[in-house]
Amino acid sequence: MLDHIGSTPLVRLDKLFSQDHVTVLAKLETFNPSGSVKDRIVKHIIEDAERSGVLRSGGTIVENTSGNTGAAIAMIAAIKGYRAILTMPDKVSQEKQDALRALGAEVVRCPTSAQPGSPDHYVRRARDIAASIPGSFMIDQYDNPKNAEAHYLTTGKEIWEQTGGEIDYFVASGSTGGTISGIGRYLKERLPDLKVIMPDPVGSIYHDYFNTGTVDHGKIGTYQVEGVGEDHIAECMDFTVVDEVLQFEDADAFAMARRLARQEGIFAGGSSGANLWGCVQIARRSDEPVTIVTVLPDSGLKYLSKFFSDRWMKAQGHDISS
Template sequence: MATQTSGGPVYDSVLDAVGATPLVRLGRIVPDGGAPVWVKTEGTNPGGSVKDRAAVAMVRAAEESGALRHGGTIVEGTSGNTGVGLAMVAAARGYRAVLVVPDRTTPEKIALLRAYGAEVVTTPGLVPKQDPRHVQQLAARIAAETPGGWLADQYGNPANPDVHEHTTGPEIWTQTGGRVTHLVAGAGTGGTVTGAGRYLSARGVQVVAADPWTSRYGGGDGSPYAVEAVGHYLHPLTETDTWPAVYDTAVPNRTERVDDGESLRTLRRLAREEGLLVGGSGGLAVAAALRVSAQAGPDGLVVAVLPDSGRIYLSRYFDDARLRTLGFLDAPQGPLVRDAVGPYEPGLRVAPATATVAEVRAGLGDGPLPDLVPVVQPRTTDATTWAVPDVVGCVRVAELAGLAADDRVGAHAGPPPVTVGHGEGLDEALTRLDADGVGSGDPVLVLVDGRAVTQVHRSDLRR
């Protein structure tokens, strides 16, 4: 509860301060002639993200139903933000919190969880859904084996979308005076876009789900992407592709697919041109919102949800050197790696891990053979992209002759090849390769926006 004073509200608990987040008008990056774009700054919640809303709602519902009792333990599998919200609630309400996170979670998020007193269990992030190490499977087992344990289950808990239908959606409607024409929000669990979208679509608002290019929600192949805490990754060995029960896919009018490069460059523009430090999912949402703005024209009003702050992603999205090595940014001065690589034909020859040696030999075709063939997780081909996902190892062509024709190449794959970024400074890349002991004849993969596009030798990268 809050007590109104002449200086504003005073809350009885930090949990009462969740919600009522500001809308901010974007002023410098909106396309000329496009609709205004306003952003819902969910990073201003006390736990730092939109997930505070769901965390409070799920715990309160569990307390009311008796599923979570005094002295109990809150357990959840999370990419970080829901865990932070639940850890904050646990601290404020006197619960123990055990949070299972994938090993790809940023160090900043893990440090935040521990700062609230939560116990953190890390587990491999890129495993099939049925694997007992999968974040959701492991969290469910811990909750079942813990006396007084309660699994929050953000993916199936109806309190998740409900809180957005009763708070986020109405806030946006009131703050815009009913003028909002388009809502743009990413879908992780789908709670925000389902709940807020359900409220606003009933009032004639168009709902757009922003999605990473390879996410399954928008029809991608499910391969990994750089933007954290949004979209739907599908491990190629997952037996059944199940989507969150809370995501009502009938709510969005359409899905806007955005590649990693556009998302990351947009979030960096938000920081440097709008003064808004946001995470990757915020960059994704705004990139999609700018497209919607251009289509809607000046009579529209686009609202995009910014799920969290960029402060917990400084080591990931705001580290220029790291982004250069992954091919997302160009070095400030040349020569660059691409200057040395020169023109190349897109379409890197790869070997699916499940392919036989005979199939790989046949697939190499005629002409000069590469020294090394990257081994990838098999996926449905997406004809709209030619960059290679899921490089899990490599095999040397010379060694294929010594293997049985029906052997699976994945069983003989060595470590993945070394990589350089397409826009990385050539001197910077060579110094790094030398430090790693890469010889002049060794193969090197070249990355653009985090994905392999061609293969060269170390000797091809001349100053």
């Protein structure tokens, strides 16, 4: 199973982007064993912890997650015989929660509205649990530099080889920042003129922080897209590789994910929709031939009860005509 992490396909999206001068290539991370891009970082971090002796046989892995990192942890913990305890915001889809439990993980749900640093916040809760269990190990995906390193060593290298280095833009939203930071650094070291674009949901901290260098807590809010944006600055997020941050609404991401399924036959999650929305913005402003690469982090199967449900979309006030 672990040997099949990575080496995911890169496909051209011809129907969503039919302009002759625009090429959009999407990395399909749902082909990883647990169904998301997070398999890469969890494998890399756990193997490093095993080599260093920080994580020992029969140990406990604790982590805060929006679901995909948790699924990767639960899968690898099952394979290797570790106990897994995972904290998550209660907005996380029921499909994700059920998958973690099916793989044997213990799930602790926390209020999405909990403020960073409060005992009920899912990041703080994970740290408190880890501190209470002797010898436990945290993946620490938000602040662990091994997160971005995993993408630098694997995903970035794969994209470079699959495109032959013919890339003008790389588009990826971020939460921990590992994907955009690792891939962005790898590609920019080889293509200094490459532009890295980061879509960010309204309510996330990153857009204002990127543009002002300060944090306005009054602008932090809740949003429905899972796995992107953040309410605190993750140490893993490297803004030096980012050229522009674009704000999107939940409806933008959901509409693009639904269009992707119906027009390209690719079933992907809300973060994929956000990334494709970002690609649309770049395509619209481009008059010359341009190649845009993005990542589709996970599968739409994890969101059947949410934005792929017409009933849910209508209840949330979202348009289902697109």
